[in-house]
Amino acid sequence: MMPRSVLSRCAPCMLRPLEVPFRYLFGPGPSNVPPRILAAGGRPIIGHMHSEMFGIMNDIKKGIQYAFQTSNNMTLAMSGSGHTAMECAVFNIVEPGESVLVAINGIWGERVAEIAERMGAKVHTLFKTPGGHFTNAEIEQALAKYKPVLFFLTHGESSAGLVHPMDGVGDICHKYNCLLLVDSVASLGAAPLLMDQQNIDILYTGSQKALNAPPGTAPVSFSERACHKMFNRKTKPVSYLLDMTHLSNYWGNDGKPERIYHHTGPVSGFFALRESLAILAEMGLENSWSHHTEIAEYLWKGLEDLGLKLFIKDKDLRLPSVTTIAIPEGYDWKELLAYIMKHHRIEFTGGLGPSVGMVSKSLSRRHDNAAFNYMAV
Ligand code: PMP
Numbered sequence: 001m002m003p004r005s006v007l008s009r010c011a012p013c014m015l016r017p018l019e020v021p022f023r024y025l026f027g028p029g030p031s032n033v034p035p036r037i038l039a040a041g042g043r044p045i046i047g048h049m050h051s052e053m054f055g056i057m058n059d060i061k062k063g064i065q066y067a068f069q070t071s072n073n074m075t076l077a078m079s080g081s082g083h084t085a086m087e088c089a090v091f092n093i094v095e096p097g098e099s100v101l102v103a104i105n106g107i108w109g110e111r112v113a114e115i116a117e118r119m120g121a122k123v124h125t126l127f128k129t130p131g132g133h134f135t136n137a138e139i140e141q142a143l144a145k146y147k148p149v150l151f152f153l154t155h156g157e158s159s160a161g162l163v164h165p166m167d168g169v170g171d172i173c174h175k176y177n178c179l180l181l182v183d184s185v186a187s188l189g190a191a192p193l194l195m196d197q198q199n200i201d202i203l204y205t206g207s208q209k210a211l212n213a214p215p216g217t218a219p220v221s222f223s224e225r226a227c228h229k230m231f232n233r234k235t236k237p238v239s240y241l242l243d244m245t246h247l248s249n250y251w252g253n254d255g256k257p258e259r260i261y262h263h264t265g266p267v268s269g270f271f272a273l274r275e276s277l278a279i280l281a282e283m284g285l286e287n288s289w290s291h292h293t294e295i296a297e298y299l300w301k302g303l304e305d306l307g308l309k310l311f312i313k314d315k316d317l318r319l320p321s322v323t324t325i326a327i328p329e330g331y332d333w334k335e336l337l338a339y340i341m342k343h344h345r346i347e348f349t350g351g352l353g354p355s356v357g358m359v360s361k362s363l364s365r366r367h368d369n370a371a372f373n374y375m376a377v
Contacts, residue, residue, distance in 0.1 A: 028322045041272035047267075057252070058252065060076075068188075068219070076220060076221075093226060098149045099148040100150045101151045103151070105132050105157055107354065109152065130160035144176060151169075161312050166198050170201070179226050205220075209321065216269045231245065310323065310324065311324035311326045324355075
């Protein structure tokens with residue numbers, strides 16, 4: 001007979017209460033979550049397949065359509081962080097052996113290139129050092145050369161603090177029969193982006209940055225062109241969890257009368273996301289953009305008055321939500337960040353991927369209808 005006593009004791013740390021320090025989150029995400037959104041996330045759990053939950057998911061879809069400025073039916077929130085949406089987009093759109101073009105001017109292009117390579121795509125890259133951006137002529141040349149089915153561009157390159165110009169890019173992609181995938185994890189709600197007007201085929205973001213919700217959900221939307229490609233594949237996407245045929249049913253987007261269990265969505269995360277999208281709707285997108293710009297400009301001036309140099313020289317290319325400061329000569333950025341955290345409870349972060357050692361970062365976000373600015377060093 002099995003003994004009825006346990007064989008090993010739990011580590012003593014588990015018998016202590018949970019401790020979470022207060023931090024001013026001025027890194028590029030997650031951001032401090034306003035009480036109204038925290039309270040929404042703290043509501044009692046209901047079942048992920050209850051009709052009220054489907055109602056809340058329908059609201060989220062409307063909120064995302066507004067935030068993205070799209071009328072796409074195939075709009076939903078992924079159960080997972082920004083990377084989940086990134087993988088979902090690549091896995092569903094691209095089939096093994098197909099050609100993909102990735103613009104790399106920081107870490108996020110690197111990530112997408114790796115994701116596409118892992119699922120067997122032929123990956124081509126356009127490359128700039130962090131802080132650089134691509135002209136439409138450069139993009140067009142590469143599209144003509146590689147004939148990709150998908151082109152990836154980061155709108156808000158948080159590792160460099162750059163907001164990428166978007167005008168005309170979608171049109172060029174469509175001229176070459178290519179779909180445009182855009183990452184707006186760090187920029188949505190902070191810098192203007194109009195999915196339908198700018199002819200973006202797949203757009204995703206994360207909950208934890210300018211949306212001010214806890215991390216763990218990721219809005220995404222697919223155009224009709226994107227749906228046509230992903231629902232007429234010869235092969236199944238490599239991931240069951242991220243397969244859009246299932247997810248579109250779970251979100252009530254496939255026109256079928258019944259939603260069938262696929263996975264258990266993050267119920268609390270969806271409550272919080274709904275509230276954060278509701279706040280954005282109440283505030284209005286234009287107000288959110290201008291709030292971020294005003295606060296960012298205030299921060300930029302303050303930093304320059306202190307004698308610090310901003311990493312992105314051209315004001316029009318600075319991401320209002322993430323300010324990057326060139327590390328002053330003779331200073332160790334890790335020591336600076338540790339000092340600020342220890343003495344002021346403020347989180348700034350260093351560069352990421354190719355921008356490590358070049359910048360420190362700070363994030364600007366909407367918080368209780370006021371915008372703050374984050375920094376990265
Ligand atoms: N893209 C950008 C531009 C980001 O800033 C981040 C997060 N720092 C991501 C993608 C990845 O998002 P997550 O960490 O939520 O997976």
